[in-house]
Amino acid sequence: AQKITQTQPGMFVQEKEAVTLDCTYDTSDQSYGLFWYKQPSSGEMIFLIYQGSYDEQNATEGRYSLNFQKARKSANLVISASQLGDSAMYFCALRFIQGAQKLVFGQGTRLTINP
Amino acid sequence: GAVVSQHPSRVICKSGTSVKIECRSLDFQATTMFWYRQFPKQSLMLMATSNEGSKATYEQGVEKDKFLINHASLTLSTLTVTSAHPEDSSFYICSARYGGTEAFFGQGTRLTVV
Numbered sequence: 698a699q700k701i702t703q704t705q706p707g708m709f710v711q712e713k714e715a716v717t718l719d720c721t722y723d724t725s726d727q728s729y730g731l732f733w734y735k736q737p738s739s740g741e742m743i744f745l746i747y748q749g750s751y752d753e754q755n756a757t758e759g760r761y762s763l764n765f766q767k768a769r770k771s772a773n774l775v776i777s778a779s780q781l782g783d784s785a786m787y788f789c790a791l792r793f794i795q796g797a798q799k800l801v802f803g804q805g806t807r808l809t810i811n812p
Numbered sequence: 813g814a815v816v817s818q819h820p821s822r823v824i825c826k827s828g829t830s831v832k833i834e835c836r837s838l839d840f841q842a843t844t845m846f847w848y849r850q851f852p853k854q855s856l857m858l859m860a861t862s863n864e865g866s867k868a869t870y871e872q873g874v875e876k877d878k879f880l881i882n883h884a885s886l887t888l889s890t891l892t893v894t895s896a897h898p899e900d901s902s903f904y905i906c907s908a909r910y911g912g913t914e915a916f917f918g919q920g921t922r923l924t925v926v
């Protein structure tokens with residue numbers, strides 16, 4: 698069964714510091730995709746970063762980078778130089794490559810950036 | 813990025829009535845749309861996968877007759893909550909794909925049944 702786990706219900710970080718949000722997954726598929734989304738209080742889901750299982754390099758998008766350790770089945774999100782606007786819920790998601798390619802979400806981590 | 817529009821953003825309805833939520837892809841043709849439900853402070857739970865011109869595929873435990881999904885065109889999918897009850901109150905959000913890697917989400921609909 699496909700499963701994705703975020704073990705940090707909440708994180709508190711000082712502004713301008715870097716923060717790492719943990720995500721581990723379990724799948725028997727060889728080909729899959731990993732996503733991170735940000736959900737502010739308004740409810741919209743904002744795509745942050747994507748890592749394919751065959752990508753050899755860690756994905757980066759601006760201040761976001763994904764620390765992908767395939768053997769350990771982890772895909773941690775690193776946010777550098779955090780800003781007050783980064784305060785939100787963050788969800789890690791696993792996408793099946795086969796079939797409808799649906800997303801399975803982790804439980805989420807609520808990140809709070811303190812001034 | 814591509815735009816997915818979801819309406820209404822908020823709706824309050826009386827118990828026993830039906831509510832329709834629309835999900836539109838504005839600048840691309842979405843062959844597949846997904847409907848999620850999110851309870852407060854919880855994660856997104858996939859309810860169903862909707863393909864244009866065919867019946868939706870529902871996840872285990874989701875009542876097909878309660879949550880009617882129609883994907884009539886490549887740009888529109890609708891979710892109808894039939895005979896709504898207070899326990900159906902939740903945040904419903906759709907997403908759409910046209911290929912590529914990411915799924916684009918609508919803004920979500922907060923349903924309150926009184």
